[in-house]
């Protein structure tokens with residue numbers, strides 16, 4: 370396809386379309402999607418709220434923000450030249466390094482000329498007469514495009530806690546997602562952190578090194594495991610570079626696209642001694658091995674899950690000196706690995722510091738934020754700074770924040786009121802020409818690995834359509850019903866679907882998100898790819914092309 374075809378993928382030379390495709394979001398997903406659509410010769414524009422590229426790695430600048438994925442498994446694989454040029458400094462890169470990497474990608478492939486920053490999309494309405502989308506930005510500007518591609522992230526709609534008085538606090542306050550670009554000073558300050566999820570675990574560990582006094586307000590402790598980060602020397606980087614093909618192949622074979630593959634044994638197939646030795650080894654190794662590379666039944670068999678939970682609980686009790694504090698840090702309402710496991714670099718030892726206090730808000734709930742600090746049911750804490758590490762309205766939250774309407778003005782939020790319904794996590798019936806990259810009911814995991822597949826699939830579908838003069842791509846009701854059933858069936862028997870977490874769509878700070886839903890495909894990436902490949906091979910089965 371060449372440039373002249375590109376300006377009119379419908380073959381009619383439409384004057385009323387500003388772009389062939391609009392992509393929302395300039396994170397890992399949006400950048401690669403832009404690169405691929407340009408190769409088709411399409412006129413593409415990314416609209417991005419932020420002032421720079423990177424998405425997650427642009428926004429989350431809090432101290433301690435870094436990968437839990439091995440850096441070299443997170444790299445884009447599409448360009449051998451890029452793989453050759455980029456050297457990772459750390460096994461688990463910090464936010465600044467990852468932001469630099471994504472800027473390097475944007476520059477190398479000259480992506481910025483098609484990215485419009487400071488451009489939050491507030492509405493996108495499908496127009497049947499145009500077979501396209503009207504897109505409205507926050508500042509009122511309107512654009513029209515044939516295809517609307519959402520690359521808006523699964524963790525990009527931050528949520529504040531529902532506590533009265535937030536706006537009355539007189540000190541500094543930050544949500545970890547909206548961390549300022551300017552340096553924030555902590556020396557001598559009294560700091561309160563609300564939240565103990567993966568972000569909080571990273572932030573607390575770093576901030577504890579700098580503050581005068583730190584108070585952590587915890588509702589739900591998480592099962593954390595050591596990250597074991599290290600610098601990558603030149604020799605190691607050379608070895609990594611030489612084995613990229615094997616690294617990516619190994620990621621592709623694993624259910625979560627991580628370098629760690631489940632052990633083929635079941636927990637009870639080995640002796641107690643063998644089990645303990647295996648877990649000690651995993652606990653001493655870098656990354657998600659203890660979660661993703663464990664016995665294959667720890668997330669399906671309750672007895673197995675209880676054993677690994679007991680192992681991690683013993684580690685917490687060994688590392689935290691005060692037994693009462695240790696007990697508070699041991700999760701009681703979910704088993705190990707049934708929520709996203711935060712990786713840590715000295716998190717538990719923070720609670721051995723004399724200037725750190727842990728407040729269990731189940732025992733003493735927060736009543737309000739006051740001008741001076743935080744008031745719980747039994748005390749008032751004075752702070753210079755409050756940090757909200759209160760996470761995200763995950764997976765569908767960013768969609769909910771855009772007024773997306775399909776045929777006959779039907780709102781996407783209404784369509785998904787009882788839970789997402791998609792075809793392959795990419796298409797929604799009634800919303801023609803809207804394609805989602807890493808949408809609900811797609812397979813999550815080590816992101817770029819999943820993103821590259823997802824984007825390639827979306828691009829191939831658009832190419833298929835353009836080559837046939839198709840101007841309308843829509844999921845069929847049968848396809849959506851079948852995929853939604855399949856997604857539900859693939860989640861059966863998995864312990865994490867029985868637990869409240871962002872992965873099951875629960876967020877106590879968001880209306881209508883109090884009950885668990887199946888939000889993502891949990892049948893593993895190899896099976897996900899098999900399904901999507903088969904659909905493409907069958908000439909895009911269950912997709913209406915017109």
Ligand SMILES: Cc1cc2nc3c(=O)[nH]c(=O)nc-3n(C[C@H](O)[C@H](O)[C@H](O)COP(=O)(O)OP(=O)(O)OC[C@H]3O[C@@H](n4cnc5c(N)ncnc54)[C@H](O)[C@@H]3O)c2cc1C
Nearest residue numbers: 394396397398418424425436437438489490521522815816
């Ligand atoms: C703290 C943190 C650590 C993480 N660590 C890992 C990890 O170790 N490994 C891993 O695989 N994943 C990790 N993730 C998940 C991470 O989100 C993905 O790895 C990846 O960065 C997602 O890329 P994306 O492009 O799909 O979405 P995002 O990076 O979220 O980008 C979406 C972009 O869309 C923009 N946007 C959204 N709505 C609009 C709108 N209405 N108008 C305009 N622009 C809009 C946003 O501003 C954002 O820039 C982490 C996430 C967080 C929050």
